[in-house]
Amino acid sequence: MTTPENAYLVGLRLTGKKVVMVGGGSVAQRRLPLLIASGADIHVIARSATPAVEAMSQITLSLRDYRDGDLAGAWYAIAATDDAQVNAAVVAEAERNRIFCVRADIAVEGSAVTPASFEYAGLSVGVLAGGEHRRSAAIRSAIREALQRGVISSERFDNSDVVRGGVALVGGGPGDPELITVRGRRLLAQADVVVADRLAPPELLAELPPSVEVIDAAKIPYGRSMAQDAINAVMIERAKAGQFVVRLKGGDPFVFARGYEEVAACVDAGVPVTVVPGVTSAIAVPASAGVPVTHRSINHEFVVVSGHVAPGHPESLVNWDALAAMTGTIVLLMAVERIELFADVLLKGGRPADTPVLIVQQGTTAAQHSLRATLADAPEKVRAEGIRPPAIIVIGSVAAFGI
Known part of the structure; x- marks a missing residue:
């Protein structure tokens, strides 16, 4: 069994191959977009799922308990529930059947480790940092920005506009994850908490380290939604607890969105807030x-x-x-x-x-x-x-x- 310190970094071609995700929460929400982009045949087994996971039409979702044998025919598996015993059982089944498996809650218990990764102009880059997820995410973001701008500079790690105990309202752009602003991506990489809309590019969430709390504020048309006052309340609560909160929205936060209402709520609560404009659809x-x-x-x-x-x-x-x-x-x-x-x-x-x-x-x-x-x-x-x-x-x- 490998550990993050001696993990062998490899790329998997999963197009058409069965991948099983056990769990439908925030971890699944982060990991699934990149798996979908790979063309894998994805099966999600979970007692419950977030609205964003339920809305993913490219997966097969089974809302039930995991059962031994669910990994039959799989090439790759991810144990991502909030039950340690279930995760251990998934890893054990994967070991018996020689299926590489990531265990999201205890990385060293799985036979695979998920790197902080991105794609740029046909280039796939993955970073492992011995289990230091914030470090790997920061380095990953710095490399991507360096590629985009053609330079590598220590200034990429400047966190002067990250305010612990504050909120950044970030426009994620119209859908393509590369259309978020450089500043928006940099702030996102430093977030403790991300409150994300349905139209925020999901690949951006896939880049976040497991330590980041992702709160699904998806406003699925004619479906479940999180009331605006609840969104305001959770941003303010997390910020007042000393965390850096990124409110990630699709497009520009001030174009037919409730961005200004959220800014006003933060100001009224005495929470510092920064607005990062986005590319409007x-x-x-x-x-x-x-x-x-x-x-x-x-x-x-x-x-x-x-x-x-x-x-x-x-x-x-x-x-x-x-x-x-x-x-x-x-x-x-x-x-x-x-x-x-x-x-x-x-x-x-x-x-x-x-x-x-x-x-x-x-x-x-x-x-x-x-x-x-x-x-x-x-x-x-x-x-x-x-x-x-x-x-x-x-x-x-x-x-x-x-x-």
């Missing part, structure tokens, strides 16, 4: 599909509209007649579920039926899918192709562009 996702939201020869304006409230709803603050009359670009966020209503109100307001429309699902990620339509037939095409959130809708002449 409203601009980045159309760009990833080759569509500019503005083009100097076509339009001089664009507007970003939240689609979480239907036209005509008493809580709607949008002047839809004014939007219909404009000639520029309309970018709709959170609008797929109500696209029929938005198309109808724009058509009735005078927007031409042949206005180009672009819908981009899961933009900037490997699963990105684009659909082109017109304002008249967009709802029908969206339903026919089964487009689901997260998706961005671009309406206007620029939507006819593309690479």
Whole structure:
């Protein structure tokens, strides 16, 4: 049996091979995204799972107790429950069947160790630091930043803006983990606690060391959610306990998100808070599909509209007649579920039926899918192709562009 000190670092090609994860909590939530990206046939066995794990469509989830024999046919296994006896049983079965196994709670008890890792431009890098998870995570992040910027400097380890007992509100970008800012990634690597939204790039959580507490604040549409006051309370509680809290959100924390409410809650509680802007999906996702939201020869304006409230709803603050009359670009966020209503109100307001429309699902990620339509037939095409959130809708002449 190996220990972290003498572990032999190796890369596994798991495409199409069975991988068994026993446990569906925060450890699974961190580890699963990279396993999914590897193309493995992933089976998760757990008594319960976080909302984020439940939402992962690329896994086979069995909500039950682990049973001896569950590793049959597996090439790789991870024991990640909060029950030491169950983890020990998983490791024992793996040993009997010569299956490499990571034990998340006691690393030295497994036959494999998970390194702090990342991928960059076709390069896979893993770091082991003798069980010192914070050290391996910090070095991993420094190497990645050095690759991105072409330099290696001791300044990469400067933690002057990390405030123990404070909160950093970090925009994670539109989906691709490489689109978080350098500062955002650096602060994330230093976090004691990460409070993460569903739309925050999940690969970023996979990079965190096991010592980091990940709190799932996933707001799955029409499913379970964590109330905003509960999110505020847990950030403040952890910060007042002397921990450095990163509130990781998708896109930019101030674009149709409750970032400012969270800042205000921290300020009212006397907790230091830092805002790290992020790349908003409203601009980045159309760009990833080759569509500019503005083009100097076509339009001089664009507007970003939240689609979480239907036209005509008493809580709607949008002047839809004014939007219909404009000639520029309309970018709709959170609008797929109500696209029929938005198309109808724009058509009735005078927007031409042949206005180009672009819908981009899961933009900037490997699963990105684009659909082109017109304002008249967009709802029908969206339903026919089964487009689901997260998706961005671009309406206007620029939507006819593309690479």
